[in-house]
Amino acid sequence: MKYIKVEGPTPLKGRVRVAGAKNSVLKLMAATLLAQGTSTLRNVPDIIDVRIMGELLRRLGCTVDHDRAAASLRIDVPQKPGVRADYELVRAMRASICVLGPLVARCGEAHVALPGGDAIGSRGLDMHQQGLEELGARVHIEHGYFIAEAPNGLSHADIRLDFPSVGATENLLMAATLTQGTTIIDNVAREPEIIDICRQLAEMGADISGIGSSRLEITGVSELHPADHCVVGDRIVAGSWAFGAVMTGGDVVVDGIDPAHLRAVLDKLECAGATIEKEESSIRVHGPQRPAGIRVSTLPYPGFPTDLQPFVVALNALAEGTGMITENLFEGRWRFVQELTRLGARVRVDGHHALVIGVERLSGAPVEASDIRAGAALVMAGLAADGVTEVTGVEHIDRGYENFVNHLTELGAIVERGESPDPVDAVLG
């Protein structure tokens, strides 16, 4: 059992640089499938999910060269990539589903294992399916695989998403770049990561207008070419450090981020009593002695991101007064609350809502991470709590946070990473 052990209370103080966004780079890697030849990505985070996506691309016939020291990736895509993404990789990383759009557009066929639900809830694919059908693909599910076929190529369509899904927007956008005619996708997601992929596609020769708005117009081209692209900074990792600073009464400068991407988050941290300074590509977050409870509803961008919701619960747990959180995207995200109560948090969950009554002090305890963000939020809560908190399920944190323990150490945390035998295994032999 891998663990991260922290000793609190310790304020986070200093400077930390965030790498490129996980939720962008994985899609940018998939988008390289749209063009034969060698694409380069820069500002690539050194995280497990990038390795999983690299392996998936290798199995599709690509050559993937990750230069960790230079934070760059070179992906050489063959003239005829494979079309099958196997269950063993897709189940390890749900974002694998984003190879669907590029493969069906470029190869006329894609067989991608259905990822199933995960720790944060059931996660539908109906909008991916319906959109691809509107683009002229035949889609069906067979033996656990999502199969999309368009042997004569895709055609243009006028699509309206029921909900601004990040994944559906990305898959349909990528697929539409190689169709004939002009495709309109209305009610698309507007996350900075969507703008990033639009920019990369434009650099590859795609014709896209409406970038950053909720209506994209894509005029298909017959061929795209490889490009050299720098990944947008990770606003969720930056937000995690900002919450860490406020929860611990610390003072942290976060570099490598556009503060505009965190507008909703920084506004809420100011409500909690933090002092925020914004520069062109950095933020300074100075926490109060004790934060005040805040009210947050998660929403698609530019609303408050669901990925930072566990941090809001953790902050409210030690805040003065009562906080309220409404989770509108992933019902399973409350699983983490159970672990937080082990630190002494007083949380009552009712449907989409959680009421949190702040306590004077949390107290360290062993806890388990169930997903990436829950894991990082538990570590931050542990830093603010009295005594030792041991967080297991560290593999989740490694999926999305580069050099997490090193950064914590640089910011003054008393932290140790290790591996201990599973006591249940020991009993069962």
Ligand code: EPU
């Ligand atoms: N949904 C459907 N049908 C669909 C697509 C989505 O019902 O066809 C529902 C989902 O079940 C969910 C909601 O719509 O309730 C939002 O899903 P969305 O498609 O927007 O999310 P995603 O693409 O699966 C990405 C991020 C998540 C992030 C969400 C929301 C990646 C790899 N993942 O997921 O990030 O929470 O957008 O912003 O980009 C994380 O990084 O920890 C993480 C979970």
